[in-house]
Amino acid sequence: MAQYDSTIATGLILRIVTTPSVGNVAGNYTPVNVKAYLVTTNGRVVSSATKNGTITIDGTNYYFSTSIGTLNNNSSKLLGEANKNVPHNPDGHKTLNVSVSFGLNITYAGSWIGTVSNSIGEILTPIARASTPTATGTFQLGSSITINTNRANTSFTHTLRYGWGSMTGTIATGLANNTTWTIPKSLATGIPNGTSGTLRIYCDTYNGSTLIGTKYTDYTVTMPDTDEFKPSVTGCTLTEAVSGINAQFGAFVQSRSKISGSASANGAYGSTIKSWSVSINGATYTQNTFTTDVLIGSGSQNCVVSVTDSRNRSKNATYKYNVNEYSTPTIQAFNVERCDIDGTLNDEGSNAKVTVNASISPINNKNTKSFNLLYKKQNETNWTDIALDNASYSLSATQIIQNIDGDYEYDFKIEATDYFTSTSKDLPLSSEFTLINYNASGRGIAFGKVSSKDAFEFGMDAYDKFGTKISNGITSEDENLDPNQTLEELIITNHLNNPSGNDKKLYIIHTLFIKTRALDSNRFQIAYPYESGTIHTRIFKDGVWSNWIKYAKSE
Numbered sequence: 001m002a003q004y005d006s007t008i009a010t011g012l013i014l015r016i017v018t019t020p021s022v023g024n025v026a027g028n029y030t031p032v033n034v035k036a037y038l039v040t041t042n043g044r045v046v047s048s049a050t051k052n053g054t055i056t057i058d059g060t061n062y063y064f065s066t067s068i069g070t071l072n073n074n075s076s077k078l079l080g081e082a083n084k085n086v087p088h089n090p091d092g093h094k095t096l097n098v099s100v101s102f103g104l105n106i107t108y109a110g111s112w113i114g115t116v117s118n119s120i121g122e123i124l125t126p127i128a129r130a131s132t133p134t135a136t137g138t139f140q141l142g143s144s145i146t147i148n149t150n151r152a153n154t155s156f157t158h159t160l161r162y163g164w165g166s167m168t169g170t171i172a173t174g175l176a177n178n179t180t181w182t183i184p185k186s187l188a189t190g191i192p193n194g195t196s197g198t199l200r201i202y203c204d205t206y207n208g209s210t211l212i213g214t215k216y217t218d219y220t221v222t223m224p225d226t227d228e229f230k231p232s233v234t235g236c237t238l239t240e241a242v243s244g245i246n247a248q249f250g251a252f253v254q255s256r257s258k259i260s261g262s263a264s265a266n267g268a269y270g271s272t273i274k275s276w277s278v279s280i281n282g283a284t285y286t287q288n289t290f291t292t293d294v295l296i297g298s299g300s301q302n303c304v305v306s307v308t309d310s311r312n313r314s315k316n317a318t319y320k321y322n323v324n325e326y327s328t329p330t331i332q333a334f335n336v337e338r339c340d341i342d343g344t345l346n347d348e349g350s351n352a353k354v355t356v357n358a359s360i361s362p363i364n365n366k367n368t369k370s371f372n373l374l375y376k377k378q379n380e381t382n383w384t385d386i387a388l389d390n391a392s393y394s395l396s397a398t399q400i401i402q403n404i405d406g407d408y409e410y411d412f413k414i415e416a417t418d419y420f421t422s423t424s425k426d427l428p429l430s431s432e433f434t435l436i437n438y439n440a441s442g443r444g445i446a447f448g449k450v451s452s453k454d455a456f457e458f459g460m461d462a463y464d465k466f467g468t469k470i471s472n473g474i475t476s477e478d479e480n481l482d483p484n485q486t487l488e489e490l491i492i493t494n495h496l497n498n499p500s501g502n503d504k505k506l507y508i509i510h511t512l513f514i515k516t517r518a519l520d521s522n523r524f525q526i527a528y529p530y531e532s533g534t535i536h537t538r539i540f541k542d543g544v545w546s547n548w549i550k551y552a553k554s555e
Contacts, residue, residue: 001017001018001019002017002018002122003015003016003017004016004017004018004118004120005039005118006116006117006118008104008108008113008116009108009109009111009113010042010043010109011040011041011042011043011073011109012038012039012040012041012043012045012108012113013037013038013039013040013041014036014037014038014039014100014102014116014117014118015036015037015038015039015076015118016034016035016036016037016098016100016118016120017034017035017036017037018032018033018034018096018098018120018122019032019033019034019035020032020033020086020096020122020124020125021033023088023124023125023126023127024085024127025127025128025153025155025207025212026207026208026210026212027085027087028087028088028090028092028127028129028212029085029086029087029088029127030085030086030088030094030096030124030125030127031083031084031085031086032057032058032083032084032085032086032096032124033081033082033083034055034057034062034081034082034083034084034098034100035078035080035081036053036055036064036078036079036080036081036100036102036118037076037077037078037079038068038071038076038077038079038102038104039075039076039077040071040072040073040074040075040076041073041074042073043073043108043109044070044071044072044073045068045070045071045106045108046068046069046070046071047067047068047069047106048067048068048069049067049105050065050066050067051065051066051067051068051102051103051104051105052064052065052102052103053065053066053079053080053100053101053102053103054100054101054102055080055081055082055098055099055100056097056098056099056100056101057082057084057086057096057097057098058084058086058087058096058097058098059097060084062080062082062084064079064080064081064082065080066078066079066080068106079100079102086124088124088126088127090129090213091126091129092126092127092128092129092152093123093124093126094123094124094126094127095121095122095123095124096121096122096123096124097119097120097121098119098120098121098122099117099118099119099120100117100118100119101115101116101117102115102116102117103115104116128152128153128156128212129152129205129212129213130203130204130205130212130213130214130215131149131150131151131152131156131158131203131205131215132150132203132215132217133147133148133149133150133160133201133202133203133215133216133217134147134148134150134217135147135148135201135217135219136148139183139199139219139220139221139222140183140221140222140223140224141183141184141185141187141188141221141222141223141224141229142182142183142184142185142224143182143183144180144181144182144183145180145181145183146178146179146180146181147160147171147172147178147179147180147181147201148177148178149175149176149177149178149203149205151176151177151205153207155207155208156176156205156206156207156212157174157175157176157205157206158172158174158175158176158203158204158205158206159172159173159174159175159203159204159206160172160173160175160179160181160201160202160203160204161201161202161204162199162200162201162202163199163200163202163216164187164190164197164198164199164200164221165190165191165197166190167187167189167190169184171201183199183221185228185269186269187199187221188223188229188268188269188270189269189270190270191223191270191311192267192269192270192271192272192310192311193271193310193311194311195222195223195225195229195311195313196220196221196222196223197220197221198218198219198220198221199218199219199220199221200216200217200218201216201217201218201219202214202215202216203215203216223311225313227315228268229268229269229311229313230268230309230313230314230315231265231266231267231268231271231273231307231308231309231313231314231315232265232266232268232315233263233264233265233305233306233307233315233316233317234264234265234266235263235264236261236262236263236264236278236303236305236317236319237261237262237263238259238260238261238303238319238321239259239260239261240252240257240258240259240260241257241258241259241260241291241292242256242257242258245257248366248419249324249363249364249366249367249419250364250366251322251323251324251363251364251366252295252321252322252323252324253295253323253324253326253363254295254296254297254298254323254324254325254326254327255294255295255296255326255327256294256295256326256420257294257295257323258291258292258293258294258295259280259281259291259292259295259321260289260290260291261278261280261285261289261290261291261292261303262288262289263276263278263288263289263305264288265288265305265307265315267309267310268309268311268313271309271310271311271313272309272310273307273308273309273310274308274309274310274312275307275308276288276305276306276307277305277306277307278290278303278304278305278306279302279303279304279306280292280301280302280303280304281293281295281296281297281301282296282297288305295323297323298323298324298325298326299322299323299325300320300321300322301320301321301322301323302318302319302320303318303319303320303321304316304317304318304319305317305318305319324361324363324364325361326361326363326420327361328418328420328421328423329358329359329360329361329416329417329418329421329422329423330358330359330360330416330423331356331357331358331414331416331423331424331425332357332358332359333355333356333357334354334355334356334357334358334414334425334427335354335355335356335427336352336353336354336410336412336427336429337352337353337429338350338351338352338353338404338406338429338430339351339352339353339400341400341402343398343400347430348406349404349406350402350403350404350405350406351400351401351402351403351404352375352400352401352404352410352412352429353398353399353400353401354373354397354398354399354400354401354412354414355397355398355399356371356373356388356395356396356397356398356399356414357394357395357396358371358394358395358414358416358423359393359394359395359416360393360394360416360418361393361418362393363419365393367393367418367419368417368418368419369390369393369416369417369418370387370390370415370416370417371387371388371389371390371395371397371414371415371416371417372385372386372387372388372414372415372417373385373386373388373399373401373412373413373414373415374386374412374413374414374415375401375410375411375412375413375429376410376411377405377408377409377410377411378408378409378410378411378428379408383413386399386401395416404429406431407431408431409428409429409430409431410428410429411426411427411428411429412426412427412428412429413425413426413427441454444456481493481495482495482497483495483497483498483509483511483525483527484497484545485519486509486511487511487517487518487519488511489510489511489512490508490509490510490511491508491509491511492506492507492508492509492530493506493507493509494506494507498527499527499533499534499536499548500533505529505530505531505533506529506530506531507527507528507529507530507533507536508527508528508530509525509526509527509528510525510526510527510528511523511524511525512524512525512526520543521540522539522540522541522542523539523540524537524538524539524540525537525538525539525540526551527548534550534551535550535551536548536549536550536551537549537551
C-alpha cells in the first residue's frame with residue numbers, strides 16, 4: 001500500500017491510497033485498489049451537498065458521488081474507491097498512473113475552493129516474464145554448447161528451439177535451467193555456399209501449460225576445416241584412348257598410348273563441385289573428362305585430381321597408373337662387306353657378310369616382332385627378303401649371302417618391325433675391288449671397283465694434298481676428336497674443348513683454314529649444337545685459340 005498527499009489549502013489534503021495485489025503471472029497484470037480521501041490536519045469542513053469526483057486508473061475513469069457532512073480536525077473522509085487489473089508491459093514492467101479529480105466547491109478559511117485534483121505514478125512490482133537464453137561453448141558444427149534459460153520464476157519451464165535459415169528443430173522440452181546440446185553437423189546443408197551461419201536459439205517460457213512468451217538469442221556458428229566438410233574425389237577411371245592398344249597389350253604404352261579419363265567427386269553437406277583440375281602426363285585439364293596427348297613417361301605415373309566446391313574448399317586425390325616403356329625399333333649396328341664363302345673378308349669376294357644388331361621393345365612380351373634383311377642389285381627394283389631370327393626381341397646376327405656378283409653394286413636393307421612401326425637402315429655394297437676398271441660402254445672408268453656407270457667413279461677413300469680425307473660434307477665422328485687438333489673440315493665431337501666443356505654435349509664443328517691446312521695455320525671455327533644449345537664461334541690466330549663466343553640465342 002502507498003499513500004500520496006496533495007495539499008489543497010492550509011490544513012486540508014486530497015489523499016490517494018493505492019493497494020496493489022500480487023501480480024498475475026499468467027495474465028501479466030496486477031490487481032490494484034485505489035482510494036481517494038479528504039483529510040483535515042488543521043481545521044474543520046462542513047458541507048451537506050452531494051459532490052462528484054473521478055478516479056482514473058491507467059486511463060480508465062471510475063466515477064463516484066459523496067457528501068462530506070462534518071469533517072472535524074485531524075480526520076479523514078473516504079471520497080471514493082475503484083479497482084482495476086492493471087496490465088503490465090510485455091517485459092513484465094509497469095508504471096501505474098492514477099489521478100483523482102473532486103469537485104469540493106466550498107469556502108474554506110475565507111477562500112473558495114472549487115475542483116481539486118491529485119495524480120501519481122507508481123512503479124509496480126515487475127511480473128516475471130519469458131526467459132532469455134544464453135549459450136556458452138565452441139560454436140562449431142558438431143561441437144557441444146551449454147544453453148542456460150536464465151528463468152525468472154522457479155515455476156517456469158521451457159522449450160528450447162533453434163532456427164538456421166529455413167531449417168528449424170527442437171533442442172529440449174520441459175527444461176528448467178540448462179542443457180547441453182551438440183550443434184548438428186547436418187546444419188551444413190543449409191549453407192551450401194558458405195562456411196558460417198547464424199544460429200537462433202528460441203526459448204518458449206511456460207507457467208504450467210500457459211505460454212508466457214518467447215525470447216531468442218543469435219550466435220554465429222562456423223564449419224570446421226576438416227575433411228568431413230570438404231569435397232571428396234570419389235574416383236578416376238583411366239582407359240586407353242587409342243584403338244587396338246589395349247586389345248594387344250592390356251596396358252598403356254609409352255609414346256603410343258593416350259589416356260581417356262573420367263573423374264568423379266562429391267560435395268560435402270550440400271556443397272556442389274565448382275571447379276576441376278586434373279594433372280596428368282605433364283598437362284592440366286579443367287574438366288572432369290579429358291583425353292591426354294601421347295604418354296611421355298614410363299613406369300609408375302600419377303594422375304592428380306583436385307576439386308573445389310561452392311564453399312571454396314578443395315581436396316585432391318592421386319591415382320597411380322603404369323606405363324610400359326617403349327621406343328621405336330632400333331638398329332644399333334649394320335654392316336655389309338664382300339667376303340669368301342666362309343665369311344673371310346675379301347673385297348673381291350662373290351659373297352656378302354652382313355652383321356646386324358637390332359632390338360624391339362618387348363612390352364611385357366606382347367609386342368609383335370620381325371627382323372628382315374633385304375638386298376638387290378642397284379639397277380633392279382625387286383628385293384630379295386630374308387626373315388632373320390625373331391625368337392628374341394634382341395637380334396645379334398651374322399648372315400652370309402652367297403652369289404653376290406662381283407660385277408655389280410648392291411643395295412642392302414635391314415628392317416626391324418613391331419606392332420606400331422618399322423625402322424630400316426640402308427647400306428650400299430660396292431662391286432668387287434679392282435684398281436682400275438673400264439666400263440664396257442667405253443664411256444666410264446672406276447678406281448677401286450668395277451665400273452658400273454658411264455662416269456668417273458671411286459670405290460676407295462680419297463685424300464687431298466693436305467692429307468685430309470675428302471668426305472663430301474660427311475662429318476668425322478668420334479667423341480675424342482679434339483677440335484683444337486683436327487685438320488678435318490667437319491667433325492662431330494663432345495670433346496671438352498668444344499663449347500660445352502665438361503658438360504660433354506655433342507657439337508658439329510666446321511673449320512675454315514686460311515691459306516694452308518695445318519695445325520699452326522690461322523683458322524676460324526663454327527660450332528653447331530647437335531641437339532640443343534647455342535651456336536658458337538672462335539678463331540685461332542698466331543698460335544692462340546680465342547674463347548668460344550655465343551653467336552645466336554638458344555632455341
